Amino acid sequence: MASVRLPHRTMRLETSLFFLLTFVLGIFTVHSNEALSSMCNGAQTCGECISVNPECTWCTQATFEGRRCDLENVLQDAGCTNITNPVASKVATQNDPLTEPNTNTNPEDIVQVKPQRMKIQVRPKEPITIQLYVRQAEDYPVDLYYAMDLSHSMKDDLNALKGLATTLSQELSSITTDFQLGFGSFVDKTVLPYVSTVPARLISPCSGCASPHGFHNVLPLNDNSTLFASRIQSTTVSGNLDTPEGGFDALMQIAVCKDAIGWRDKARHLVIFTTDASFHFAGDGRLGGIVEPNDGQCHMDSSTNMYSYSTLQDYPSIGHLSAKLRENNVIPIFAVTSDQTQLYANLQTYIEGATVGTLDSDSGNVVELIRDNYNQITSQVRLTSTAPDDVTLSYRANCIHETVEDSSECSGLQLGDTVSFDITITAERCLEGGMTSFDIGPVGFSEQLQIELEVTCECDCQDIREMNSPDCSGGNGTLICGECECNQGRYGSKCECSGNEINMDSTDPSPCRTDNTTRTCSGRGECICGKCVCDNTGNPGEVISGQFCECDNFNCPYSRGLRCGGPDQGTCVCDIATRQPKCECKSGYEGDSCDCPTRKDMCRASNGLECNAHGTCVCGACECFADSQFQGKTCEKCPTCPLGICHIHRDCVECTVFQSGRLTPEQCSMCNFNIVNVTSIEEYTNDNLKCSFDFNNSCTFDFVVVKENETLTVYVNQEESCIVPVKGPILTGEEIRWIVIGIILGIVLIGMILVFAWRLYTYVQDKREYAQWENECKKAQWDQSDNPIYKSSTTTFKNPTYGK
Incomplete structure (x- = not known):
């Protein structure tokens, strides 16, 4: 019997748990809906209503009595039959199919990203998810530009490249049948302290050297491999004074000078950047008296193919260079010597798609580096975007064998593999003009998904205005979205009141009360024609505001004895969502009381660093690290x-x-x-x-x-x-093994020699003592005598009294 009743008991327990869980979820849902409803109720217009929360809706029915902004089910229950609730939408305006693998397609017709254009319409804080497909085409065109450091220390590398020019072309032909090669060189800015400005040194800084230059586009991209090899053969090294080079100037011009370099729209853009030294970046130009920032524009002299602004503009910053490389879909491959590998490896964090390889001492392995890094680049797809700060993106990667949450990257791919990404787009607030556009696409691809994002912060009905509407007390106002915008001198929910008709008894006070309260206008105003008129005749400086007079500026937080830090830092406003007073900070301040400056210059140490790099800037003041020896206002004092x-x-x-x-x-x-x-x-x-x-x-x-x-x-x-x-010779494993065997044999041999020596010593010593004993025996003289230690066995005693 027990075996029969147990399932029924289990069923009853499960049923009880189900109803309990349903009850708890129901309570939670009710409270959640009440909070949302309360948040919606504070909106005064249809535009405010749909901007507060994606769940808020607006009743446009002219005859509706009650709060017009609320949850849709609440408005329906209240009898509203005409509700405005803008719905998010997404439309792919261009959705060409991806190019199928193993198809002979014109490069101009290759499609690797789908869709290509999309129009999205959402409300603030309303997420919408789209899907992006990516397939890397096989035999895709490649534009490879070789940028080489021509300082004198790279002489051996240049000689090696001259011998590898033909091999490089052959290697590219194994990657794709459609490729272009280009070549450029860089040294540094031709001013002190970077290069010698002695006239003779500007012509030839060393014996047999070419003149120094910022960047020279020696050979724009073309498909003539023979010309590429000949241009490299005719190139000679130059020279400069300091260790860092001007490679960032060269990279910037290579990225932005599309026509001068010869980049094709439908091709993978690669730059091989070879050097054995570090780089100058933004700010270093001041050493040479160059203070104008780099503008990120193309400044190539068409007659000389030289960078003409080398001595006029500073070096670009890392962030600026990264943005331009991404904008022009250029991927750098840093091929550097071993002592510089770590430095350039750090750039991978800041430059999307960049890879780093270690050159041999004479650059003899540059072809292998190009092949390996190209395989590394094509084996992964990573998305990037140009979305503005007030638009948030989140990703989910649907890779070949797995789905990765919160990831915009798939790796371990082969050409022809198709992956997809679920991208959730959320507009955090209303946008200026209501529209914005941005791109989402894989790093290094010329193809992107272009998105037009419209953030709905106004209702369609706001454009429909019924002037002198009969619903507004016989034409005393304009009907907009079911509400009356009263003419001058009229007020009330239906413009039923004029300036000389104030009569509290003739108005219904219920619209002037918040939920669950009997106080009209929060006890701090009068309900006139269905709207609260707040009493601001009390304390000087006190301002009562809000739909129900629920806010007063005295309850805003104070800073330095001033409300919201004073008028220069913030003002006290009534928050529609919470119906509470809050500080609205002005530009340059943040925090509940607007007492936290966002400026960083007040934390700048004498060396220019923020908090001397030994602290963090919080509210305009430095907080020095707890484990740091540095103290003081800007973390510069170090008593120890x-x-x-x-x-x-x-x-x-x-x-x-x-x-x-x-x-x-x-x-x-x-x-x-x-x-x-x-x-x-x-x-x-x-x-x-x-x-x-x-x-x-x-x-x-x-x-x-x-x-x-x-x-x-x-x-x-x-x-x-x-x-x-002091470096000794490097031994092979075979040599080390014979050395160990020799040591062991040596130890055994030495031990045997020592044992033999000891045995020989004891043998000689014993022989010498035996000979001495024999000599002593020969000298001995024998005679008869008593043994001195002998004693007779008989003893004679005499009696002393005998015979007396």
């Missing part, structure tokens, strides 16, 4: 540092001169004092403190801080001091 001024400038020197240390590239670009590389700092150490710090374990770098006429200059030894370990 023996060399205070040295520690303040150490990070900037290390990142600017040696491209290392703990500062990020953005922080490094903030360093605002002059840094000069010199061969020796000894001449500057007379009256100034010499600073020395460890660098890369076995190295140190030295600098001197010199202050003259309020101008701070740091002179740095351009070469670090290193302890060079």
Whole structure:
């Protein structure tokens, strides 16, 4: 019997749990709906209503009595039959199919992204999900531009490239049948301290060298492999003074000069960037007196194919360069020497799609690097977008074998594989003009999904205005979305009142009451013609506002004794959603009481860094890290540092001169004092403190801080001091094995020799003692005598009394 009753008991338990769960969910839903309904009720117009929350709807029925903004089911229950509820929509205005694998298609007709254009209409805070398909076409055209550092240290690399030019063309032909090759060179800006400005050195900085230049577009992209090889053969190295090079100037011009370089619209754009040195970036131009920022425009002289603004504009910043590379779908492959690999590897974080490979000492493996990095680039698809800050995107990647949440990347792909992405788009607020457009697409692709986003913050009925409507007390107002906009001198929900007809008894006070309360206009106003007129005749400076007079500016938070920090920082307003007073901060301030400045310049240390890079800027003041030795207003004071001024400038020197240390590239670009590389700092150490710090374990770098006429200059030894370990020959495994065997045999042999030596020693010693014993025996003389130790066995006793 027990086996029969148990299922019924289980069923009853499950039924009870089901009803309990349903009851709890019902209560939660009711409270949730009540909160949403309360949020909607504060809206005064149809536009405000649909902007408060995507669940809010507006009743446009002219005869409806009650709150017009509420949840749709609430308005229906109240008898409204004409409800405005804008619905999100998405329409693909261009949706060409993806190119099928193994098809001979004109490059201009290849489609790798679907859809191509889409129009979306949503309300603020209303998410909408679209799907984007990506398939990398096989045998897709490739434009490969070779940008080479031609400083003198790259002479061996240039010679190797001359021998590999033909091999490079052959390698590209195995990747695609449609490719173009181009070649360009860079050195640095032709001003001090980057290059020698002695006239003869500007012509030839070294024996047999070409003149220095910023960037030279030696050969625009073309399909003539023979011409590519010949141009490289005729190229010679140049020279400059400092270690970093002007490669970022070259990359910027390569990216933005589409016509001069020869980029094709339907091709994968790759740049091979080869160098053995670090790079100059934004701010370094000040050392040469160049202060105008880089404008990110093309400045190629058509007659010389030279970058004409090299000495007029500063180097680009990393962020600016990254944006231009992404905008023009250019993917850089940094082929650098081993000592620079880590530096350029850090750029992968900031430049989308960039890859890094390590060159051999003579660049002999550049062809292999191109092949390997091209395979790496084509084996993954990663989405990027140009969406504005007030539009939020979230992704879900549907890859070949798995679905990855919160990811915009699929890897491990082969050409011809199709992947898709679910993209959720949310407009956080109403947009200026109501429209915006942006692109979403894979990194390095010339094809993008172009989105036109319309954020609905106005109702369609607001454009329909019935002037002098009979629904507005016989023509005393304009009917808009079911509500009356009263003519001058008239008021009331139906414009039924005029300035001389105020009569409290003739009006219905219920529209002037909030939910669950009997107080009209929150007890701080009068209900006249169905609307609250707040009483602002009380305390001077007190302002009562809101639909039900529920807000007063005295309840806004204070800062420094001033409401919302004072009129320069914020004002007190009534929040429609919460029906509570709140501070609306002005530009440059944030926080509940608008007491938190958003400016960062107040946290700037003397070296230009924010909080000396030893703290964070919070509300315009520095909060120094708890584990940092630095203290003070801008985290510059270091009581425990023996060399205070040295520690303040150490990070900037290390990142600017040696491209290392703990500062990020953005922080490094903030360093605002002059840094000069010199061969020796000894001449500057007379009256100034010499600073020395460890660098890369076995190295140190030295600098001197010199202050003259309020101008701070740091002179740095351009070469670090290193302890060079003595390197022995590298042994193979076979050699190490024979060495170990030899050592073991040596130990055994030495042990045997020692044992044999000891045995020989004891044998000689014993033989010598035996011979000595024999000699002693021969000298002995024998005779008869008593043994001195012998005693007779008989003893004779005499009696002393015998015979007496």
